[in-house]
Amino acid sequence: GEDVEQSLFLSVREGDSSVINCTYTDSSSTYLYWYKQEPGAGLQLLTYIFSNMDMKQDQRLTVLLNKKDKHLSLRIADTQTGDSAIYFCAVPRGGYNKLIFGAGTRLAVHP
Amino acid sequence: GAVVSQHPSRVICKSGTSVKIECRSLDFQATTMFWYRQFPKQSLMLMATSNEGSKATYEQGVEKDKFLINHASLTLSTLTVTSAHPEDSSFYICSSLDSSGNTIYFGEGSWLTVV
Numbered sequence: 001g002e003d004v005e006q007s008l009f010l011s012v013r014e015g016d017s018s019v020i021n022c023t024y025t026d027s028s029s030t031y032l033y034w035y036k037q038e039p040g041a042g043l044q045l046l047t048y049i050f051s052n053m054d055m056k057q058d059q060r061l062t063v064l065l066n067k068k069d070k071h072l073s074l075r076i077a078d079t080q081t082g083d084s085a086i087y088f089c090a091v092p093r094g095g096y097n098k099l100i101f102g103a104g105t106r107l108a109v110h111p
Numbered sequence: 112g113a114v115v116s117q118h119p120s121r122v123i124c125k126s127g128t129s130v131k132i133e134c135r136s137l138d139f140q141a142t143t144m145f146w147y148r149q150f151p152k153q154s155l156m157l158m159a160t161s162n163e164g165s166k167a168t169y170e171q172g173v174e175k176d177k178f179l180i181n182h183a184s185l186t187l188s189t190l191t192v193t194s195a196h197p198e199d200s201s202f203y204i205c206s207s208l209d210s211s212g213n214t215i216y217f218g219e220g221s222w223l224t225v226v
Binding site for chain 2: 033035042048088098099100101103
């Protein structure tokens with residue numbers, strides 16, 4: 001089965017960059033996703049990357065994919081207090097894109 | 112863009128009763144939807160895959176007679192928690208692929224509290 005692992009906690013200072021890491025086991029995944037969950041809320045799709053890409057940039061977000069090492073990272077530039085949330089990486093399993101989630105990384109942004 | 116809507120967002124029910132959660136795709140047809148459960152401070156766990164017009168496929172360890180899934184139309188899937196117990200209290204969230212087949216969108220989620 002698919003295993004998706006993330007570090008559980010990250011604390012950064014406002015204005016710094018945040019890097020959230022994720023490793024996975026299944027090499028057949030086509031798209032890999034990052035979701036954001038704010039306290040008491042549902043999931044918000046942040047971005048995704050296709051498996052034949054190494055990098056994708058979307059405003060303050062940069063996704064890096066090392067397919068050889070099965071490592072995915074999300075970089076948030078100029079981190080703001082509003083970025084405080086739990087960030088999940090998710091990897092599809094099987095042909096129907098059932099998502100397997102990491103445990104989530106809780107990002108805390110302090111002044 | 113694609114929108115997936117869930118209802119209710121919060122529900123409290125008495126132990127032993129049943130509660131239904133709806134998941135709708137608002138501007139696209141969803142032949143397949145997925146139901147997840149998230150316990151406090153834990154990650155999301157896939158419960159079942161809901162297929163329009165056919166039986167749902169349940170993940171290992173999920174009781175199909177307790178969590179009834181109906182996907183009667185291309186825009187609506189429902190999850191009914193039957194004979195609910197306090198340990199069923201959780202955050203339930205559905206998702207679906209959009210029409211391009213590339214992006215997975217989630218509903219807003221439903222908080223279930225069983226008292």
